[in-house]
Amino acid sequence: MFALEVGSLLIIVVVFILILIPTALLGWIERRLIGFFQDRLGPNRLGPLGVMQVAADFIKMFGKEDWIPPFSDKLTFVIAPMILPIAMFLSFAVIPFAPGVGIIDLNVGLLWILAMAGLAAYSAMLAGIASNNKFSLLGGLRAAAQMISYEVFMGISILGVVILSDSFNLREIVIAQEDGWFVFPQFIGFFIFLVAGLAESHRWPLDLPEGEAEIISGYNTEYSGMKFLLFFVGEYIGLTLISALIPILFFGGWHAPFGLEFGNEIFSGLFWLSVKASFFAFFFILVRAAIPRPRYDQLMAYGWLIMLPLSLLNLLITGALVLVQGG
Numbered sequence: 001m002f003a004l005e006v007g008s009l010l011i012i013v014v015v016f017i018l019i020l021i022p023t024a025l026l027g028w029i030e031r032r033l034i035g036f037f038q039d040r041l042g043p044n045r046l047g048p049l050g051v052m053q054v055a056a057d058f059i060k061m062f063g064k065e066d067w068i069p070p071f072s073d074k075l076t077f078v079i080a081p082m083i084l085p086i087a088m089f090l091s092f093a094v095i096p097f098a099p100g101v102g103i104i105d106l107n108v109g110l111l112w113i114l115a116m117a118g119l120a121a122y123s124a125m126l127a128g129i130a131s132n133n134k135f136s137l138l139g140g141l142r143a144a145a146q147m148i149s150y151e152v153f154m155g156i157s158i159l160g161v162v163i164l165s166d167s168f169n170l171r172e173i174v175i176a177q178e179d180g181w182f183v184f185p186q187f188i189g190f191f192i193f194l195v196a197g198l199a200e201s202h203r204w205p206l207d208l209p210e211g212e213a214e215i216i217s218g219y220n221t222e223y224s225g226m227k228f229l230l231f232f233v234g235e236y237i238g239l240t241l242i243s244a245l246i247p248i249l250f251f252g253g254w255h256a257p258f259g260l261e262f263g264n265e266i267f268s269g270l271f272w273l274s275v276k277a278s279f280f281a282f283f284f285i286l287v288r289a290a291i292p293r294p295r296y297d298q299l300m301a302y303g304w305l306i307m308l309p310l311s312l313l314n315l316l317i318t319g320a321l322v323l324v325q326g327g
Contacts, residue, residue, distance in 0.1 A: 098269030139218025
């Protein structure tokens with residue numbers, strides 16, 4: 001039961017910890033890094049370097065009144081914020097963290113990730129509709145259109161990886177990169193997946209569903225207390241998921257660069273995947289600090305007029321090259 005093998009109880013506990021700790025720390029890391037980028041201090045009062053600010057935020061959220069608007073659809077209003085973190089947690093079930101470390105080895109793991117991303121879109125959409133608030137409704141409609149649109153480009157962008165690895169299994173995709181990372185033959189796919197990941201997780205500068213200057217706070221305008229916390233946590237779990245998926249699909253997963261493996265393959269794999277995922281998490285934070293938010297119509301036009309043709313072209317070229325080399 002406590003063996004180091006895929007699906008064992010010990011591995012499930014390890015994976016749960018690997019998700020919770022970075023997710024809890026990301027809020028503090030983001031504030032500290034943005035403070036550094038903008039030449040200010042950031043959180044620095046509670047604990048060393050303000051690290052206990054995260055705990056203070058959670059306590060504040062727990063202490064706030066959990067208000068349900070009398071004019072809302074109460075059942076849907078309560079269920080909507082639960083969907084996002086649950087869908088994000090379920091996505092981690094198929095993530096291969098290292099050799100022998102993972103919850104389930106699913107042959108259609110990549111499709112499972114896309115299915116959970118589609119399910120997460122219902123969270124924002126239902127929250128916006130159930131709130132019975134015009135700003136919430138606009139935010140919910142924006143979220144639904146943005147997430148569903150960019151799921152199309154995200155799905156097409158990783159089909160090149162599927163062709164090269166001949167599998168939808170994430171573990172087999174990592175193994176297929178033992179002799180070379182997919183980012184080199186699939187750089188266009190990597191770029192599209194990176195942008196689509198920002199749009200899917202509502203990360204700045206693509207957080208248009210929560211455009212404070214235009215629609216107050218979007219789909220979560222009427223939410224407070226624990227329900228708002230669920231949206232907050234779900235967003236950071238999504239950031240952790242995207243930061244882990246990019247190395248797995250394009251940068252060799254747990255494989256060390258330049259043959260720098262050390263010690264046990266499990267610890268080496270966990271270390272290198274963590275380093276790669278941390279790099280992309282920091283990159284997303286830097287993007288938030290450096291790039292302004294576009295207009296919503298610009299975001300949608302960019303997706304359908306640029307990202308879609310690029311992703312289809314990448315798929316066409318990849319398929320043609322594989323056919324030529326195989327023939």
